[in-house]
Amino acid sequence: MTDVRPRMLAGLYARNTRSVVARGMRVIARNNWLIIVTGFFEPVFYLFSMGVGLGALIGSVQYHGVDVPYAAYIAPALMAVSAMNGAVYDSTMNVFFKMHYAKLYQGMLSTSLGPLDIALGEIILALFRGLLYASGFMVVTTLMGLNLAWTAIFAIPAALIIAFGFAAFGMAITSFMKTFQHLDFVFFIMMPMFLLSATFFPIDVYPEPLQWVIMAMPLWHGVDMIRMLTTGIFEQAMIYHLLYFVIMIVVGVFFATRRLKALFLR
């Protein structure tokens, strides 16, 4: 059997990611559908409390010079946040737990699977969950009349791109973690990102230096990207948002692959 694989992947990949995904689907089908349902409701609750509740007080927000109803302003942001949260949760907490406590990966690595099969499988499963959440959320926002343009349909692939970027990075970061406490660090970064990234109000309320910091963060690009799609108000920045995530995915996947040995083969 001749087999040409990059040297970096020697011993890491068996081209059987499929079986890892199938195992995940089997588990979801048998026990875990409840988690899927609860994950779907989180952004919906935010939307009802902030969007509908606060929206009644605020009315509308200016977005690129256009007045947008408050609920329609935050709905795309909540979608981006939910994509980020799901991907980060799956690639950090979940991976760490399955590695060190459930010993799931140990079992998988007793077979001809390699670390890359497992990592890809986990990312695909995380994206599948993301797809379910995003689609469910789109249904809700459409029923509420918060999607102002037909381009809103592209918000679903956009959410997957965001999730992919965060998941690849999350996995690389998890490879450095030794204890559960180290995970607090991740949430310490995510919390301010969630609150400040033009999620609930435009960032021009901040002094300019802080605006630059926020615009360097991935979530802001995700929020603004989906917001353009659901409102139909496009700016040139769209290209930079996409570019940001393409780079984040490429760097994240490269970095995570480099760290696979550290993550799985101790």
Added chain:
Amino acid sequence: MQQLHIEANQLTKRYGSFTAVDGIDFEIAPGESFGFLGPNGAGKSTTMRMIAATSLRSSGSLDVLGLDANDNGPAIRAQLGIVPQADNLDEELRVWDNLFVYGRYFGLPRKVVRQRADALLDFAQLQQKRQARVDALSGGMKRRLTIARALMNEPKIMLLDEPTTGLDPQARHVLWDRLFRLKDSGTTLVLTTHYMDEAEQLCDRLVVVDEGKIVAEGSPKELIRTYSTREVLEVRFGTAKNEEAAGRLAGIGDRIEVLPDRLLVYDDNGEQALTAVGERGLHPVTSLVRRASLEDVFLRLTGRSLIE
């Protein structure tokens, strides 16, 4: 000549500045059953993990089925049946699903996997538990399922890390019987154990490891012949008096070993040694003559007991 199944040269594993496995050499031929015997922390599991290519060696060489273990994990493990020291069954799946999903990890066709899962449930005597949750199984049942799972890919080499620890005597004998059958069918067995009787029963050849190094190698019989007398006399004088009695016994047998609770007198003829003890005017509380075992070999080599 047939190719060796496993070949290690100066195999070493370091964790930071700590050396868990310290330059060991061994060769395992096809069909052989080979044991690693040693106390806690000797480096047995670490060695097993390196053979399974789930832990990368720090230096030395290690070939499994002719492939370098550091670079060929998937290809090597396709031929291995791995039973880890601590069960790592998939708790989110039921008993039968555990076997099925595991078989699929090897990329085997569904039909084959289904057939083997059913056959192995019989083998593990778990047919009536096929739909049970894994966490509802007893310790021994989990162990049997783990071993059945390791057979899903019909491995050429079985790696068994303390396969019978935690099993009751009857379950151990059942398992030994299964392992004998595998051995008869030509499977290479590599196992670690704390149990002398297990090593004597199952291993054609074994190495005694201590603190990451191999301190002796041979068949159980050879090791006993080399490092011990044929028989051993065990005498107890009561905890406080053992030390003092040892002094007065000097000269009896080949060698005397003082343990906290008893004295071991090594002599090819234990009864004769016991008579000699009596002749010196000493009256042990209890005495026992037995055949020498690997336990004695271990004590001799490391100065420590295998099971504290």
